Structure formats: structure tokens, C-alpha cells
Amino acid sequence: xxxxxxxxxxxxxxxxxxxxxxxxxxxxxxxxxxxxxxxxxxxxxxxxxxxxxxxxxxxxxxxxxxxxxxxxxxxxxxxxxxxxxxxxxxxxxxxxxxxxxxxxxxxxxxxxxxxxxxxxxxxxxxxxxxxxxxxxxxxxxxxxxxxxxxxxxxxxxxxxxxxxxxxxxxxxxxxxxxxxxxxxxxxxxxxxxxxxxxxxxxxxxxxxxxxxxxxxxxxxxxxxxxxxxxxxxxxxxxxxxxxxxxxxxxxxxxxxxxxxxxxxxxxxxxxxxxxxxxxxxxxxxxxxxxxxxxxxxxxxxxxxxxxxxxxxxxxxxxxxxxxxxxxxxxxxxxxxxxxxxxxxxxxxxxxxxxxxxxxxx
Amino acid sequence: xxxxxxxxxxxxxxxxxxxxxxxxxxxxxxxxxxxxxxxxxxxxxxxxxxxxxxxxxxxxxxxxxxxxxxxxxxxxxxxxxxxxxxxxx
Numbered sequence: 001x002x003x004x005x006x007x008x009x010x011x012x013x014x015x016x017x018x019x020x021x022x023x024x025x026x027x028x029x030x031x032x033x034x035x036x037x038x039x040x041x042x043x044x045x046x047x048x049x050x051x052x053x054x055x056x057x058x059x060x061x062x063x064x065x066x067x068x069x070x071x072x073x074x075x076x077x078x079x080x081x082x083x084x085x086x087x088x089x090x091x092x093x094x095x096x097x098x099x100x101x102x103x104x105x106x107x108x109x110x111x112x113x114x115x116x117x118x119x120x121x122x123x124x125x126x127x128x129x130x131x132x133x134x135x136x137x138x139x140x141x142x143x144x145x146x147x148x149x150x151x152x153x154x155x156x157x158x159x160x161x162x163x164x165x166x167x168x169x170x171x172x173x174x175x176x177x178x179x180x181x182x183x184x185x186x187x188x189x190x191x192x193x194x195x196x197x198x199x200x201x202x203x204x205x206x207x208x209x210x211x212x213x214x215x216x217x218x219x220x221x222x223x224x225x226x227x228x229x230x231x232x233x234x235x236x237x238x239x240x241x242x243x244x245x246x247x248x249x250x251x252x253x254x255x256x257x258x259x260x261x262x263x264x265x266x267x268x269x270x271x272x273x274x275x276x277x278x279x280x281x282x283x284x285x286x287x288x289x290x291x292x293x294x295x296x297x298x299x300x301x302x303x304x305x306x307x308x309x310x311x312x313x314x315x316x317x318x319x320x321x322x323x324x325x326x327x328x329x330x331x332x333x334x335x336x337x338x339x340x341x342x343x344x345x346x347x348x349x350x351x352x353x354x355x356x357x358x359x360x361x
Numbered sequence: 362x363x364x365x366x367x368x369x370x371x372x373x374x375x376x377x378x379x380x381x382x383x384x385x386x387x388x389x390x391x392x393x394x395x396x397x398x399x400x401x402x403x404x405x406x407x408x409x410x411x412x413x414x415x416x417x418x419x420x421x422x423x424x425x426x427x428x429x430x431x432x433x434x435x436x437x438x439x440x441x442x443x444x445x446x447x448x449x450x
Contacts, residue, residue, distance in 0.1 A: 032373075053445035054374070054404040069375070069400060074408040090408035320398040 002318040002358035005325055006045070007333060008035030011351035013047050023335050023346045029067065030059070034354070037313065039097040039106070041277075041360040046070075046106070048094035048120045056094050056110075060122050073116035073125035075106055077102040077131075085138060087112040087148060096313055097122075099360075101161030109151030113140055113168060115180070128180045131166075136185065139204055140171035152312050153211045157218045157235075164219065165236050167208035169312075189239035193227045209252045210312045211236070219263035220354050222291075224254040224266060224312075227271065231291045233261075240293035247278040253315035260321065261288040266342055267310040267326055276307040282332070284324075284340050300343035301334060308332045313355040327353025363390050363439040367401075370445050375400055387420065388431040390441065405443060417446045 005016040005023065012031040015025045025238040030049060036056070047067075049057040058070045078089040089208035091300040092111040100107050104121040114132055117124040131137070139151040153167035162179035165186075173187045184352070199205045214220045223230040223239060228249035230239040250271030257263035266285045269275050277283065282301040285294045302308070308328030315326040325335045331350040334343040362385065367377035376398070384390035395402040407413050412428040418431060419442040420426070427433075435441075 051374075051404075053413065054371070055407065055413055057374070057403075071400075072403060074403070076408075078409055088409075217421075218396075 001320050001323050002361065004040070004042070004359035005335070006038040006040055006047075006357045006359065007325075007327055007350065007353060008038045008355040008357075009327070009331070009351040009353050010034050013038060014348070014350060016346060022344065025346065025348055029310045031198075036354055037108075038355055038357050039096050039099070040357065041099070044104075044121055046097050048097065048108075056091050058094060058122065070122050071124050073110060073114065073127065075114060075127060087138075087140070092148055093150075095150055095152060096154060096355075098156065101156045101158070107154045107156065107164070109154050109166065111143070111150045112148035113137065113151050113171070115151055115154070115166065117180070129338065130176075130181055131174065131183050133163065134183060136204060137171075140168060143169040152208065155211060155213045155218070155221065158215050159218065163235075165211065165213070167211040169209060170205075170207040170226075172203045172206040173208055173211065175236060186236050187239060188237065189241070190225060190230065190346070191227055191241070192225070203357075210254050212254045212264065214256045214258040214261040215258040220256070220261035222254050222256050222264045224251050226250075226256070226272065229254070229266060229291070229326070231264075240291075242287070242294075244291070244293055245285060245287075246294050246296060247283065248283070250275075251310070252312045253310050255315050255317040255324070257317065257321040258319055260288075263288050263321070263339075264291075265315065265317065265324060267315055269309055275309050277309075280304060280306050280307050282306045282328070282334075284326070284343075286340050297336075297340040297343075299341060300336075300345070302332070304333075306330075308333050311354060313357075314353050316356050316358050318358040319361050325356050325358065327356045362437060363435045364439060365390060365394055365441045365443065368444045371401075371404060375404060377401055377404075378449065385435055386431070387418070387425065387433040387435060390435060390439075391431065415446045417444045418442070419444070 003018045007014040013029045013035045015027040017026040034050040036050040039046045045061045059336045061067045075089040094221045096109045098107045115128040118125045129333045143150040150169045155165040157163035165175045183204045188205045207225045211223045221232045229242045229245045248268040251268045284297040308330045327333045329352045336343045371377040382393040
């Protein structure tokens with residue numbers, strides 16, 4: 001079980017450790033600054049900052065050493081013939097940092113939709129040109145809270161690191177089989193309810209809040225879509241709606257059990273402009289049968305007058321599939337050691353939570 | 362030569378001393394400053410070399426309004442002040 005938890009918030013990074021049967025804040029870093037993404041495998045820790053004035057930043061720590069600032073991903077000079085590009089050629093936010101299946105290699109998903117790769121442990125980053133230069137990228141739409149598309153999810157096939165599946169808010173799901181040389185927009189079966197009738201089923205018009213795959217069975221992918229929850233058993237080519245999700249099918253975050261392809265967790269909210277927990281009661285929904293039925297898990301979670309919303313990267317599960325954690329826009333943080341049956345809250349009142357990540361073993 | 366003053370707020374992240382740098386335009390002076398302090402560039406300019414939206418640059422008391430065209434002429438005694446624009450919460 002993971003024994004360290006990284007929580008990125010509107011006002012800094014909080015590092016919790018598990019001891020004496022509970023969790024407590026052991027370290028703080030970047031206090032006062034927004035932390036938009038974090039990753040740690042124990043040896044390398046990367047934290048992205050979203051400085052309001054001075055732009056996105058990236059810091060790295062090796063082991064227990066000093067934090068050092070790295071070069072951030074940047075876009076190349078915008079060509080003269082790209083004046084009609086609706087999206088800025090400047091990184092607005094580093095939204096997630098993902099291991100690329102090779103030592104020292106990472107993929108970073110950003111706003112306005114650029115995918116960047118590092119092969120030197122996060123020190124330098126290169127834009128994936130093939131995805132960014134696609135003519136279809138200009139059809140991508142902005143994500144809530146900003147006008148820029150956001151590359152919300154990056155799934156690297158554990159059996160083939162050249163196979164990537166990415167989710168974009170809002171531009172559907174894109175897949176490469178050749179390490180990012182070429183990309184295909186996939187995803188039959190989606191229905192984006194807020195689009196015009198002739199575009200509701202178009203794969204590029206899908207509002208993919210987040211996707212997560214089962215690491216042992218990467219052909220199984222779960223999708224928290226804007227309209228509802230979907231599941232695919234063919235690497236994202238086709239999707240089935242899971243209509244029995246309760247108390248609602250709306251939310252932002254999803255995590256998949258690392259070994260059991262039938263198990264996934266979600267944090268539901270009222271759809272869709274209101275965006276707070278159904279009946280102002282924080283719950284986690286879990287399926288253990290591939291999405292046929294859902295359990296509503298609430299032991300230890302606020303039962304009344306709770307308006308916590310959980311963002312895309314603010315829910316995580318560790319490598320055992322038993323330990324989960326999530327943080328909310330109200331600064332709530334809850335951790336479970338038994339697959340979500342019982343939740344406990346560390347003794348803290350945090351700033352709004354953007355991301356929660358267990359340290360990888 | 363022109364002098365460039367940076368907001369003390371930057372000191373929370375990066376060394377940003379007051380510097381005297383050669384150049385007869387804002388672009389040239391900043392280019393010389395950033396060649397000595399490369400990490401500082403991304404704090405002030407975005408990926409396309411424009412002044413970041415929430416950074417304010419003043420030349421001899423006048424705010425630079427055009428964030429993309431930095432070819433503003435300077436004189437030998439120009440003072441450039443770089444602040445964070447008012448925002449946040």
C-alpha cells in the first residue's frame with residue numbers, strides 16, 4: 001500500500017504520510033501558489049505550478065533532495081499561416097504528468113491541448129507535433145473555467161508504451177499506436193447531449209471529463225463523460241452507456257481498479273450547471289460488476305450541507321486497488337483503506353484541491 | 362545603459378536582481394537580460410514572446426500597452442519596471 005499522498009491545492013502542495021493507522025500532513029511546499037499537477041514514484045517527484053501572474057512552472061525533487069525548477073513545456077513560434085488557429089500557442093496550465101512506460105520518460109497533458117514528452121526525467125519537454133499540427137485540432141472546444149481545450153487524461157498501455165489513449169475536454173478521445181507519430185479520433189457510442197443534433201454522436205464533439213483504464217486489462221476503459229458514464233472493452237473504439245449509475249452519472253473524476261476490470265470509482269454530482277453533490281451529501285459511487293450496478297459509498301463522508309465538488313485529477317487509487325483518496329473544491333480530503341467502504345478525513349482544512357496522487361511504489 | 366527593475370514578488374521563485382543591460386529597444390534590453398538569466402524569461406514572457414497577461418511593464422513611468430510588439434525605443438537612462446498586474450484571490 002502507498003504510504004505517501006501528494007495533494008495539490010489552490011494554495012500549495014501538501015504531502016501526507018500514513019502512520020499509526022492514520023494520515024497526517026508531513027510536509028508543505030509552494031505555500032500560497034496554485035499546484036495544478038503532481039507525480040511521485042518516491043525517487044522522482046514533479047510538481048506543476050499555475051502561477052497567476054508568471055505562468056506555468058515545473059519543479060522536481062530527487063529523493064529527499066532540494067526542489068529545483070525545471071524548464072516548462074513550451075510551444076514553438078506560431079507560424080504566420082496559423083493566424084486562424086483559435087487556440088493560443090502558449091502553455092496555460094500543466095494539467096497532468098504521467099509516466100510514459102520507460103525510465104525517466106513522461107507525458108504531460110496541458111491546456112490549451114498540447115501533449116508534451118520528456119525523456120530526461122522532466123528536465124526538458126518536447127511538443128508532440130503530430131497531435132498539435134492536425135487540422136482537426138482547430139475544431140477542439142474549450143473546457144469549463146477557460147476557453148482553452150484541456151488534455152485531461154493520458155493512458156499509456158502497460159503492454160505497449162507506443163499505444164496512448166488521450167481524453168480531451170472537449171474534443172473526444174484520440175489514440176496512437178506508434179508513440180505519437182499519428183493520431184486517430186476514436187469513440188463510437190457517445191452522445192453529447194448539449195451539442196446540436198447532427199453532432200451529438202460525432203467522436204470529436206465529445207466532452208471527455210476523464211478516462212481511466214484497468215492496468216491489468218488496458219482494453220477496459222472507463223469514461224466520465226459530461227453526459228453520463230461510459231465503459232469500453234475494446235481500447236476505446238466503442239462505448240456503452242452505464243445508465244444505472246447513482247445517485248447521478250455526472251461528475252469529473254474516475255479511477256479504475258488496477259487489476260479487476262469490473263471495478264471503478266466515481267464521485268457524482270448534480271448535473272450539470274449546479275455541480276454540487278446530490279442532496280448536498282458527499283458520496284463515492286463504485287461498480288464491481290462492469291457497470292451493471294453501482295454501490296453508493298458514504299461511511300465517513302459528510303452527510304448534510306456539503307457542497308464539495310471533485311475535479312478530474314482529485315481522485316486516486318493506489319496500486320493495490322484498496323487505498324483511495326479524493327479532495328474537493330471545498331478543501332475536503334478523504335482517504336479509504338478498504339476500497340471505499342469507510343472513509344476518514346485527516347486533521348486539516350485545506351485550500352481547494354486540484355489534484356491528489358498516491359506515491360507510486 | 363537602461364536599468365531593469367523586477368518586482369520583489371519574483372524573489373519567491375527565482376533570483377531577479379536589478380540589472381543594467383545594453384540595448385536601444387525594450388526587446389533588445391530584455392533579450393540581453395534573459396541571456397544572462399534564461400529561467401527568468403518564462404516568468405515575464407509567454408511562449409510567443411509576448412508580455413504575460415498579468416505582468417505589467419513600465420518604461421519611465423508609462424505602461425507598455427502593446428504586449429506583443431516590444432520594439433519600444435529606449436534611451437540610455439531609461440528605467441524599466443516589471444510588476445505583477447493586480448489580480449488574484
